[in-house]
Every structure is written in C-alpha cells, then in structure tokens.
Amino acid sequence: MNAYMRGWKERERDYCHDVLLRGGRVVGETLGGAAAFVSNVLDAASPAGASLAVVSKVGHDFAYATAAAPARHPPVLCASPTTSFHARFSDDAASAHAPDRQLRRVHACDPIYPADLPDRRFAYGLAVGVAGEVLPETLERMIRLCRAVLVDAQALIRAFDGEAKGGGAVRHVALEATPYARLLPRVAFLKASSEEAPYVGVETARRRCCVIVTEGRDGCRLYWDGGEARVAPFPAVQVDPTGAGDSFLAGFASGLLWGLSATDAALLGNFFGAAAVSQVGVPTFDPKMLQAVKQILEKAVKRPCTHINGNTFTFQRSSIHDELHKSLQEAAMLVCEQKQANSPATDNGDVCSINELTSLPS
Ligand SMILES: Nc1ncnc2c1ncn2[C@@H]1O[C@H](COP(=O)(O)OP(=O)(O)O)[C@@H](O)[C@H]1O
Ligand SMILES: O=P([O-])([O-])O[C@@H]1[C@@H](O)[C@H](O)[C@@H](O)[C@H](O)[C@@H]1O
Numbered sequence: 001m002n003a004y005m006r007g008w009k010e011r012e013r014d015y016c017h018d019v020l021l022r023g024g025r026v027v028g029e030t031l032g033g034a035a036a037f038v039s040n041v042l043d044a045a046s047p048a049g050a051s052l053a054v055v056s057k058v059g060h061d062f063a064y065a066t067a068a069a070p071a072r073h074p075p076v077l078c079a080s081p082t083t084s085f086h087a088r089f090s091d092d093a094a095s096a097h098a099p100d101r102q103l104r105r106v107h108a109c110d111p112i113y114p115a116d117l118p119d120r121r122f123a124y125g126l127a128v129g130v131a132g133e134v135l136p137e138t139l140e141r142m143i144r145l146c147r148a149v150l151v152d153a154q155a156l157i158r159a160f161d162g163e164a165k166g167g168g169a170v171r172h173v174a175l176e177a178t179p180y181a182r183l184l185p186r187v188a189f190l191k192a193s194s195e196e197a198p199y200v201g202v203e204t205a206r207r208r209c210c211v212i213v214t215e216g217r218d219g220c221r222l223y224w225d226g227g228e229a230r231v232a233p234f235p236a237v238q239v240d241p242t243g244a245g246d247s248f249l250a251g252f253a254s255g256l257l258w259g260l261s262a263t264d265a266a267l268l269g270n271f272f273g274a275a276a277v278s279q280v281g282v283p284t285f286d287p288k289m290l291q292a293v294k295q296i297l298e299k300a301v302k303r304p305c306t307h308i309n310g311n312t313f314t315f316q317r318s319s320i321h322d323e324l325h326k327s328l329q330e331a332a333m334l335v336c337e338q339k340q341a342n343s344p345a346t347d348n349g350d351v352c353s354i355n356e357l358t359s360l361p362s
Pocket of ligand 2: 016017031032033034037103130154241242243245246247
C-alpha cells in the first residue's frame with residue numbers, strides 16, 4: 001500500500017453537543033456528531049501509517065475542545081453556534097429496528113463548503129454528517145478528490161421540521177428526490193440504518209453503488225449489483241445507541257484500508273458499532289482490546305487471499321470470514337468486560353452514568 005493509498009479524507013459538518021433525555025429529564029450531556037465517533041474509530045483501528053484529515057465546524061460555545069477527538073482533529077471556529085441535538089429515549093426497546101430515540105436538532109452550525117476541503121488527493125473520503133451539513137457541491141468535490149467515497153445516508157436524507165433558528169425534529173426525505181441522487185453512481189458505498197433504508201430505496205441504489213443497511217443488534221446486510229450478504233453482529237450490553245452508525249461506518253472503512261473485502265470489512269463495522277453502544281457518548285477503547293484487534297487483522301491480511309482492496313472492491317466474504325468473526329468476538333468480550341469493570345460510572349467524563357441512562361424511570 002503506498003502513501004497515497006493510505007491517505008484519508010473524512011468530511012463532515014460538525015462535532016456537536018448531544019443532550020440525552022428520558023421521561024423529560026436530562027440524563028446526559030455528551031460530545032457527539034459524526035466527526036467525534038468516526039475519527040475516534042479511525043484513529044484507533046486504521047493500519048499504522050494511515051493519515052486522517054477531518055473537516056468540521058463548531059461555534060465559540062463548543063464545550064469539548066479538549067476531548068480526545070477534537071484535540072487531535074481541531075474544528076474550524078464559526079460565528080454560528082455549535083450544532084446540538086436533543087435525543088429523547090423511549091423505554092421500550094421493542095425490536096432491533098424500532099427507532100429507539102427521537103432526535104431534534106436544536107442548533108445548526110455552518111455547512112462545509114467545497115472550498116473547506118483540503119486541496120489534496122486522498123484514497124478514501126467519508127461523507128458523514130448529522131445536521132444537513134453535506135452540501136451536494138461539497139460531496140461532488142470530495143468525489144473528485146478521492147479515489148473512493150463512502151457516504152452515510154444520514155448526511156443526505158435528513159430534513160428538519162420547523163427550521164426556525166436551525167432547530168427542528170429530524171425526519172427523512174427520499175434520496176431520489178434530492179440533488180445527491182445523481183452522484184450515487186460515483187459513490188463506492190452508501191450506508192443507511194434500517195430506519196433510513198426505505199428512504200434510500202435499496203433496490204434502486206444497489207445498482208449504482210454498494211448499499212450497507214445496519215440492523216442494530218442484528219448486524220448488517222450488504223447489497224450490491226448482483227449479490228448480497230448478511231454479516232453477523234457482536235455481543236454488546238447496550239447502554240446508549242448514539243454513535244453506533246457512525247462507529248460502524250468508520251470500522252467498515254478501516255477494514256477496507258486493512259485490505260479486507262467489503263463483507264469482511266463489515267465485520268469490523270459491526271465490531272465498532274457494538275463497542276459504541278456499550279458506552280455513553282464517544283467510547284474509549286481498552287488498549288488491550290485494540291491491540292488484539294490489530295493482531296487479528298495483521299494475521300488475517302497476511303493470508304494468501306485475493307481480497308485486497310485496490311480500488312476495485314471485492315464484495316464477497318473471504319475464506320477467513322468466519323475465523324475473523326470468531327477472533328473479533330473474543331476481542332468483543334474484552335469490551336464487555338471493560339464495560340462491567342467501569343460500570344456504573346462512565347470513564348469519559350460525561351455527565352451521566354450508564355445506570356442513569358438505562359434505568360431512569362420515565
Ligand atoms: N445492541 C447492539 N448490539 C450489538 N451491536 C449493535 C447494537 N446496536 C448497534 N450495533 C452495531 O452497530 C451498527 C449500527 O447500529 P444501528 O442501530 O443499525 O445504526 P444507527 O446508530 O445509525 O441507528 C449495527 O449494524 C451493529 O453492528
Ligand atoms: O447514532 P448515529 O446515527 O451513529 O449518529 C448520531 C446522530 O444520528 C445524531 O444526530 C448525533 O447527535 C449523534 O452524536 C450521532 O452522531
């Protein structure tokens with residue numbers, strides 16, 4: 001892999017402020033936003049030598065400048081306030097696919113303009129955002145700068161009811177009706193949650209790019225033109241679903257960078273999605289767990305295998321898929337053990353404890 005192949009470009013609007021509510025009460029205030037979750041996983045899981053550029057914007061009220069991700073990847077300061085969300089959690093987690101939270105955007109910072117992207121070429125670009133920050137023209141420029149672009153549907157199909165002052169409940173619009181639809185044939189991977197999938201139109205979209213639908217605790221499915229695959233999940237004790245999709249996408253992208261096929265890389269997506277739900281806010285990873293994951297990947301990619309990622313992606317699961325799942329499952333157990341050791345208090349400086357978030361009466 002040459003230096004150019006190792007370059008990353010991640011583009012998203014903002015780090016954001018997340019306020020977690022249950023039964024009308026604030027149970028947590030955390031750093032959020034795709035920038036925080038995605039860079040957290042990419043920093044942790046990418047092969048040595050991979051470099052990452054993060055483009056994000058916050059206001060002068062940004063409260064987490066010294067937290068790990070923003071300190072490593074400082075955002076641009078804007079006159080508008082930091083993007084913020086209220087996430088209202090319901091008590092019944094009836095099914096893996098039922099929406100477990102209602103999101104309301106409270107403030108919106110500035111979008112990322114094409115000129116905000118660095119004037120460099122990158123191997124991969126991640127177009128991720130939470131509050132409508134990915135302008136079509138910016139995505140188009142990212143596509144020109146990067147050899148392959150991965151997109152979170154969340155960045156493309158969110159609309160906000162009652163847009164006054166940047167606020168509004170999150171709803172979804174059909175991707176086909178947006179200016180992004182024409183860019184899909186130039187996108188490599190489009191990730192959507194099962195809630196977002198109907199708005200993406202999987203059957204149409206899979207003819208243009210590979211679509212990955214995440215299914216909460218059931219793992220995920222990949223759909224490409226001519227095939228599909230289900231990828232099994234990892235065990236997790238869910239305490240906060242926030243950031244699972246972001247962490248999934250970053251884990252998946254790391255897997256591609258390690259040279260895995262798309263279906264094998266999705267194992268790494270599921271792994272980091274599970275890790276994300278195991279902690280409140282942006283998760284901290286046990287160094288022993290990360291070391292174990294890297295050893296597993298080093299071993300996996302040393303095998304003679306044709307599933308090396310150039311820019312022609314291999315989608316199918318490889319012969320090492322089941323073994324990779326088993327090894328990662330053992331590493332996932334370290335995450336569960338870490339969670340049990342840390343419980344009930346979070347170890348990332350967030351305001352609420354895991355117990356408060358999971359068991360406060362409504
Ligand atoms: N309770 C859970 N147990 C294990 N893995 C989970 C759980 N919830 C989410 N994940 C992992 O995170 C990924 C993304 O979660 P999902 O809830 O589908 O996305 P989003 O956060 O965008 O709604 C899933 O595909 C899965 O791999
Ligand atoms: O949970 P997830 O879908 O991966 O991503 C989340 C967004 O949906 C939410 O708007 C934001 O406030 C969170 O911090 C996080 O980025």
